[in-house]
Amino acid sequence: MAVPKRKTSQARKGKRRANWRLTAPDPNKCPHCGGPRLPHRVCRECGYYGEREVMVVES
Amino acid sequence: MRHNVSGRKLNRTTAHRKMLYRNLVTSLIKHERIQTTVPKAKEARSVAEKLITYAKRGDLHARRIAARKITEPAVLAKLFEEIGPRYAERPGGYTRILRMGPRKGDNAEMAILELVDGTARPTVKDSLKRKRARKIMVAEEKAEAKAALIEEAEERAEAAADAEAPEADADAAAEDQDETETDKDDAGA
Numbered sequence: 114m115a116v117p118k119r120k121t122s123q124a125r126k127g128k129r130r131a132n133w134r135l136t137a138p139d140p141n142k143c144p145h146c147g148g149p150r151l152p153h154r155v156c157r158e159c160g161y162y163g164e165r166e167v168m169v170v171e172s
Numbered sequence: 173m174r175h176n177v178s179g180r181k182l183n184r185t186t187a188h189r190k191m192l193y194r195n196l197v198t199s200l201i202k203h204e205r206i207q208t209t210v211p212k213a214k215e216a217r218s219v220a221e222k223l224i225t226y227a228k229r230g231d232l233h234a235r236r237i238a239a240r241k242i243t244e245p246a247v248l249a250k251l252f253e254e255i256g257p258r259y260a261e262r263p264g265g266y267t268r269i270l271r272m273g274p275r276k277g278d279n280a281e282m283a284i285l286e287l288v289d290g291t292a293r294p295t296v297k298d299s300l301k302r303k304r305a306r307k308i309m310v311a312e313e314k315a316e317a318k319a320a321l322i323e324e325a326e327e328r329a330e331a332a333a334d335a336e337a338p339e340a341d342a343d344a345a346a347e348d349q350d351e352t353e354t355d356k357d358d359a360g361a
Binding site: 153154155157160165 | 184270271272284294
């Protein structure tokens with residue numbers, strides 16, 4: 114069976130992982146309140162999705 | 173290859189999953205809007221749409237098929253007498269799913285599943301603080317309703333007693349009323 118000849122060094126491992134990164138969410142502007150809102154989601158700031166949908170309390 | 177495999181397992185056994193769909197769909201028809209996770213909403217949608225189509229047919233056989241999925245007789249009646257006629261002109265697509273973003277705790281994407289043209293009021297998104305306050309409010313309302321029921325029953329008993337012996341029961345009735353008031357205070361605290 115094919116098997117690695119060398120143990121992966123710390124440096125090699127670090128170099129491989131150097132490009133792992135998280136992507137930040139990319140919110141749109143809510144058309145109703147102008148706050149950040151993920152696309153195709155009910156707005157968490159004002160509770161609108163087109164017409165009135167969720168009522169957010171304690172703003 | 174996963175040919176001809178549809179539906180999600182939702183990490184449940186078959187019986188558990190079926191019961192979950194029945195409960196979700198019954199709640200949806202009862203309240204016209206429910207809040208759940210996106211995968212559950214999508215599965216419940218498929219069951220609910222078929223039920224509404226049965227409701228539009230309206231015959232006894234259709235009603236019996238629908239009764240298999242509805243857990244409350246009153247909700248079955250609502251489905252056939254109210255929901256079915258409402259969608260008589262609509263060729264499918266009776267429900268709508270709105271995504272609400274991930275919930276706290278397990279980060280699961282939540283959704284509102286609602287009947288199109290439904291009468292449901294906007295869902296109230298409660299903070300923890302409000303949730304606790306609401307719990308107390310509901311408990312108080314229940315206690316009041318119970319107290320009112322007791323009072324009503326007492327008045328009826330009083331009226332009946334008065335009819336028989338007009339004078340003798342007046343003192344007893346006054347005592348009963350005092351008791352009801354203390355009950356109410358206990359429940360409210």
